[in-house]
Amino acid sequence: MTDITTLEADISAAIAAAADAAALEAVRVSALGKSGSISELLKSLGGMSPDERREQGPKINGLRDRIQAAIASRKADLEAAELDARLAAERVDLTLPAPPRRKGSVHPTMQVMDEMIAVFAEMGFSVAEGPDIETDFNNFTALNFPPKHPAREMHDTFFLPEDEHGERKVLRTHTSPVQVRVMHAVNEKVPAWVANGQEPPIRVIVPGRTFRKDSDQTHTPMFHQIEGLVIDKGIHMGHLKWTLETFIARFFETSAVETRFRPHHFPFTEPSAEMDVKCDRSGGEVKIGQGEDWLEILGCGMVHPNVLRNCGLDPDVWQGFAFGCGVDRLGVLKYGMPDLRDMFASDARWLAHYGFSAFAAPNSATGLS
Ligand code: DAH
Numbered sequence: 034m035t036d037i038t039t040l041e042a043d044i045s046a047a048i049a050a051a052a053d054a055a056a057l058e059a060v061r062v063s064a065l066g067k068s069g070s071i072s073e074l075l076k077s078l079g080g081m082s083p084d085e086r087r088e089q090g091p092k093i094n095g096l097r098d099r100i101q102a103a104i105a106s107r108k109a110d111l112e113a114a115e116l117d118a119r120l121a122a123e124r125v126d127l128t129l130p131a132p133p134r135r136k137g138s139v140h141p142t143m144q145v146m147d148e149m150i151a152v153f154a155e156m157g158f159s160v161a162e163g164p165d166i167e168t169d170f171n172n173f174t175a176l177n178f179p180p181k182h183p184a185r186e187m188h189d190t191f192f193l194p195e196d197e198h199g200e201r202k203v204l205r206t207h208t209s210p211v212q213v214r215v216m217h218a219v220n221e222k223v224p225a226w227v228a229n230g231q232e233p234p235i236r237v238i239v240p241g242r243t244f245r246k247d248s249d250q251t252h253t254p255m256f257h258q259i260e261g262l263v264i265d266k267g268i269h270m271g272h273l274k275w276t277l278e279t280f281i282a283r284f285f286e287t288s289a290v291e292t293r294f295r296p297h298h299f300p301f302t303e304p305s306a307e308m309d310v311k312c313d314r315s316g317g318e319v320k321i322g323q324g325e326d327w328l329e330i331l332g333c334g335m336v337h338p339n340v341l342r343n344c345g346l347d348p349d350v351w352q353g354f355a356f357g358c359g360v361d362r363l364g365v366l367k368y369g370m371p372d373l374r375d376m377f378a379s380d381a382r383w384l385a386h387y388g389f390s391a392f393a394a395p396n397s398a399t400g401l402s
Contacts, residue, residue, distance in 0.1 A: 037092055040070060044100050048107045057111060061104050071097050138388025142257050142376060145364035146240045149259050152283045153238045156276065158261065161237040163211035165244070166193065171210035172203050175343040176301040191244050191254075204244035207357055208260035209301060211239040212336075215262060216344035233351050234265040240360065251373050257360035264336065264346065264353035270304070273333055273354035277308055281330075285310075285367065289322040294333075302334025302355060319366055330366070331358035 044064050051057035064071045074093045078086050139147075150160060163171075173185055184190065184206065191204040215231050231237070239260035248254055263272065274294065282288045291311035299305040308331050313324020321328075333356035338348035361376055368387065370376065375383050 037074075037096055040074075041096055041099065044070070045103060048100075048103050051107060051111070053115075054108065054111055057104065057107055064100055065097065065104075071100060137391070138384055139391050140376075140384065141364045141368055141370065141387050141389065142361050144389040145360050145367065146257065146259065148284060149280075149358075149360065149363070150238065150240060152280055153259075153261070155283075156236075156279065158236045158238045161211055161215050161231075161239050162241060163205070163208070163214050163239065165204060165242055166202050167205040167210045168200070168202055171213045172205050172207075175213040175340065176209055177337050177339040177343070178300045182300065189245050189247075191246065205241075206245050207243050208239045208241050208258040209355070209357060211237075211241070211260060212262045212301075212340070212355060213344055215239075216264065216341070216346055233346065233353075234263075235353070236263050236265075237261070248374065251362070253361070253374055253377055255377060256362075256373075259358050259360055261333075261356045261358075262336070262353060263355075264341075264351050266351065268335075268352040268354055270335065270354070273335070273356070276354075277331070277333060277356060281308075281310060284363070285321050287322045293327065295329075297332065297334075299332055299334055301337050301340045302332075303337045305332065305334035307332050308356075318369065321366060328366070330363065331356050333357070 044060065047060045047063075048057065051060050061069075063069050066072065071093070075097065078090055078093065081089060154160075169185075173182065178184065190206050193202045193204070195201050215235060215237055216233075239258075239262070241258065241260075242255055243258050244255055245252070246254060261276070263276070278292055281290050281292055293309050293311075294306040295309060297305045297307040307329050309327040309329050310321055311324065312322075312326050312328045313320040314326045314328075315324065319328060333354065336353040336355050341348045341351060341353070361373055364370065364376070365373055370387055
């Protein structure tokens with residue numbers, strides 16, 4: 034007959050030595066399982082005499098109860114230890130900095146447009162807009178382009194298929210057609226769809242998308258312009274020159290920028306000029322406000338009498354000046370982007386590098402006055 038005391042000591046030692054739930058379960062099966070040591074003892078009660086059974090019964094049952102209790106207690110200890118280990122391993126360190134949140138940025142073109150608008154707004158200009166798809170009349174004819182002007186040819190202009198009236202609209206090749214839309218308000222013959230119309234005096238700038246069949250390091254088929262138009266009585270080249278020189282000084286945030294006006298030709302202005310800024314091109318980078326080179330940055334001139342007439346204004350009463358300027362180009366110059374085409378490649382890494390914070394919107398309070 035197995036010595037109960039020895040058996041209890043052995044099983045108790047095995048319970049204490051069980052390092053995890055699986056080991057403890059093995060001990061339980063070897064003691065209390067179907068043919069475990071204690072189960073065998075319990076079975077042996079059946080073959081005993083009543084006296085023997087009376088004496089051994091309580092001992093064996095007591096052994097079973099104590100071992101069951103010891104296993105339960107060890108199981109609880111192991112589970113508590115396992116939980117402690119997990120809590121220690123998975124502890125969240127609240128003192129660590131949070132991972133950075135991905136946030137968008139303002140595209141350099143939009144930033145530059147906002148900066149330009151801020152400068153002109155301070156000079157009393159308001160913003161006018163027009164559609165990307167324009168009539169041939171607004172884009173060319175009203176602006177005094179002769180019927181056979183090369184800019185109308187397929188190689189420059191994106192023409193749309195003929196519409197139901199047999200008219201071929203265009204993707205506007207410049208923001209100048211919005212001049213026509215703004216001035217047309219005073220012409221009673223103007224159709225109702227002409228928006229943004231104003232009575233003179235007029236002082237507007239027109240930011241927007243423009244399109245031409247062109248693509249190289251300094252040209253993209255879609256680009257942005259800002260147009261300017263001033264119509265009033267007695268307007269002359271002096272007003273034009275002051276306005277543009279003031280704009281350039283404020284935009285580049287230095288009064289050191291030297292400018293020059295070079296005679297040029299545009300169908301919609303007379304006289305016409307291109308404005309250059311002095312810069313330094315040595316070292317492959319263009320630096321404004323220093324050096325001895327000239328860089329063309331915009332076209333301008335006095336509004337052609339034919340344009341005024343086409344828009345219903347009497348050139349003997351009203352005069353004006355206009356200008357048109359590439360926004361992306363100015364952004365490249367101010368913020369040093371090497372290739373204009375990158376601006377519209379939608380590369381998130383490029384945008385993260387060159388983009389601007391949405392919370393630094395330009396206005397006179399943020400240093401552009
Ligand atoms: N529309 C011209 C262009 O895209 C730029 C321009 C030149 C606009 C002279 C004007 C202007 O308003 O007066 O090349």
